[in-house]
Amino acid sequence: MNNQNHIIPCNVVKNYNYFRVVVVMVPLPAQGHLNQLLHLSQLLSTFDIPIHFVGTATHNRQAQLRRVHNGQTNHPIEFHDFDIPPFPCPPPNPAATHKFPSHLIPSFTAAAVHLHRPLLAFLQALSSKVKRLVVIHDSLMSSAIQGVDSLPNTETYSFHTVSAFAIALHSLERKGFVYGRNDGEMTTIYEEYFPKELNVVSMEECFPTEFLELIRTQFRQLPKMGAGKIYNTCKVIEGQFLDVIKRVEPEFRHWALGPFNPVKISSSMxxxxxxxxxxxxxxxxxxxxxxxxxxxxxxxxxxxxxxxxxxxxxxxxxxxxxxxxxxxxxxxxxxxxxxxxxxxxxxxxxxxxxxxxxxxxxxxxxxxxxxxxxxxxxxxxxxxxxxxxxxxxxxxxxxxxxxxxxxxxxxxxxxxxxxxxxxxxxxxxxxxxxxxxxxxxxxxxxxxxxxxxxxxxxxxxxSVEDDGESRREFEAFVAHISR
Missing domain, CATH: 3.40.50.2000 (Glycogen Phosphorylase B;)
Incomplete structure (x- = not known):
């Protein structure tokens, strides 16, 4: 089916009342993030769920150009191009002190800040025409969805693009854990799942200061009453670390919906x-x-x-x-x-x-x-x-x-x-x-x-075959948002 861009004014939204649920995807404009939410979009569309993929025209085009088709769809994914002010696009610097792609931070910041207004207007128009509106947003795009939780029939899920192993470590660190300086349950969890011999590096070594601040800013703005968190992993790979996340953050529902990428190469692919x-x-x-x-x-x-x-x-x-x-x-x-x-x-x-x-x-x-x-x-x-x-x-x-x-x-x-x-x-x-x-x-x-x-x-x-563990988790999520 044709998957062209659909630039739909916010006052011209299709009436989806005959659907129990409509999903809107809000990705961070980086290839590794765009790719995962586009794969998830394709999987959800096979359950007869309309999907809207929002972003700038440039990044939507990028996602589609590099797209891997899974060969299945019940609804074409609708791409919505929203205008934002021009942002700096410096070239990558191979001689930079830190290997992190700091040249991309201006595009991340611009999208998180400037997509907010057109996105909110679009979601307001859409929420009044559907039974349930589900917004799945990259955890680093929290600024863009401020105010969404107040919309009727709308629930938000933050999507985390990294491993459960990395998220579990980050969750412990956000709770204030410092190795050897804390007592109690967090220390017990840390020492059980992340023993010293793993020699795990610190967040400060992995990211430059300016990106760490972007992470902190976006995590502070995560919706307080978000409906849950989604991960591109599965229990058969990272079950123990998913359990850690649930123990550290019991206030949320956690959904391991991966793998998102196609696991079989079909003839159409x-x-x-x-x-x-x-x-x-x-x-x-x-x-x-x-x-x-x-x-x-x-x-x-x-x-x-x-x-x-x-x-x-x-x-x-x-x-x-x-x-x-x-x-x-x-x-x-x-x-x-x-x-x-x-x-x-x-x-x-x-x-x-x-x-x-x-x-x-x-x-x-x-x-x-x-x-x-x-x-x-x-x-x-x-x-x-x-x-x-x-x-x-x-x-x-x-x-x-x-x-x-x-x-x-x-x-x-x-x-x-x-x-x-x-x-x-x-x-x-x-x-x-x-x-x-x-x-x-x-x-x-x-x-x-x-x-x-x-x-x-x-x-x-x-695990992704019929009645496999990953398939059951995905079907449980679809049943949950379609309830």
């Missing part, structure tokens, strides 16, 4: 993916290729890119490497896109063993392909969930944000990956890259990790 890398993968041996990608917010220095290139070449393993610069606030502003240079003669050096992709790559399809046997990743939560659902083990190279904590979950708790090197390393050498690729792809230690990843992938895929 395959037909949508015409990328040349898929034909290259078809020619490789089973589980022989390592996929290398560091997400949409990683900017690397030229010297680091050179070290990766040499390390991959020396590993003697087949690889697909997505080599793109980090997104800026407007991905369609291509005037300042940096194209990193590879070592001279690199194509000749790797021959047909490697493929370097300079544009957008179909990650879910690549990870789902039978030839893909490993994934070198920054451990962003989208990438973690996609690797786990496809049963592909990871070589973890975290950069910032929740990624160092996700790395602990993937490598030390779930044991479906190996760590590249200490994540704060100024320069990761070609030797380190070569070693970790060999460890993951051809060593005995890697074989155990690969078996763990395959086993977990099977469990997760079974």
């Amino acid at each position: 395959q037909s949508c993916s015409s990328h040349s890398c898929m034909a290259w993968l078809d020619q490789q041996e089973p589980r022989s290729v390592i996929y290398v990608s560091f997400g949409t917010t990683t900017a690397m220095k030229d010297q680091q890119i050179k070290e990766i290139a040499i390390g991959l070449a020396r590993s003697d393993q087949k690889f697909i490497w997505v080599l793109r610069d980090a997104d800026n606030g407007d991905v369609f502003n291509t005037s300042e896109i940096r194209k990193s240079k590879l070592p001279e003669g690199y194509d000749h050096l790797i021959g047909d063993r490697g493929l370097v992709i300079r544009d957008w790559a179909p990650q879910v399809e690549i990870l789902s392909h039978w030839a893909t046997g490993g994934f070198m990743t920054h451990c962003g939560w989208n990438s973690c969930m996609e690797s786990m659902t496809t049963g592909v083990p990871v070589a973890a190279w975290p950069m910032h944000s929740d990624q160092p904590r996700n790395t602990v979950l993937m490598t030390m708790v779930l044991r479906v990956g190996v760590v590249l090197e200490e994540w704060r390393q100024e320069l990761v050498t070609a030797h380190a890259v070569e070693e970790v690729v060999r460890k993951l792809m051809v060593s005995e230690e890697g074989a155990e990790v690969r078996r763990n990843a395959e086993r977990l992938g099977n469990i997760v895929r079974q």
Whole structure:
């Protein structure tokens, strides 16, 4: 079905009285956040629920351009483009002191602040025409939904885009826990689930000061009477950490609705993916290729890119490497896109063993392909969930944000990956890259990790089948909002 943008004035809203529930999605305008709520939108639409996806025209277009279709829908998702004042879009800075993409903060702040007025007007018009209006908003977009709780027939759910492991840690920290300085229940919980040997890094190390303040500001503005919290994870992966969240925050209902990404590649999805890398993968041996990608917010220095290139070449393993610069606030502003240079003669050096992709790559399809046997990743939560659902083990190279904590979950708790090197390393050498690729792809230690990843992938895929645990959780949520 056609999923074009629908720019609907707030005084011209369809009458949805014949539906028990209508859902409005309010994402943060960053790829990893847009992607998750768009996947959730597609899943909910299969239950005959109309979905409205709101944002700026630029970010709605971005979400649709990079969209992975799940092949199922009962209602086309309606995209609503709201105008906001222009915001700065500086290019990513690979030489920045902190690896966090601070260049995106102006776009985050602009959306959180300036979407509030048009969004509230739209929701006011919509709430009067439906039996129940459900607003699912990114936890970092709380400013945009101020006042929504006062609307009739409306309930809000905050969506958290990171692992339950990271959220549980953050919840404990927000309660004032400091390791070794607190007594009582919080200490007991912390020491049981996050023992010292995990060596979990602090929030202050993961984020720059200005983003920590944005997090605090948005969490202070979370609706006091919100109907619950939603997570892109599932009990079969993170059941113990979901239990921690429920114990620390018993005042909310918590819904683990993941995995959001498609866990099976349908024929319709395959037909949508015409990328040349898929034909290259078809020619490789089973589980022989390592996929290398560091997400949409990683900017690397030229010297680091050179070290990766040499390390991959020396590993003697087949690889697909997505080599793109980090997104800026407007991905369609291509005037300042940096194209990193590879070592001279690199194509000749790797021959047909490697493929370097300079544009957008179909990650879910690549990870789902039978030839893909490993994934070198920054451990962003989208990438973690996609690797786990496809049963592909990871070589973890975290950069910032929740990624160092996700790395602990993937490598030390779930044991479906190996760590590249200490994540704060100024320069990761070609030797380190070569070693970790060999460890993951051809060593005995890697074989155990690969078996763990395959086993977990099977469990997760079974959980989304009819009467599986994840499927039951999702159906319970749909029944709850449709009551």
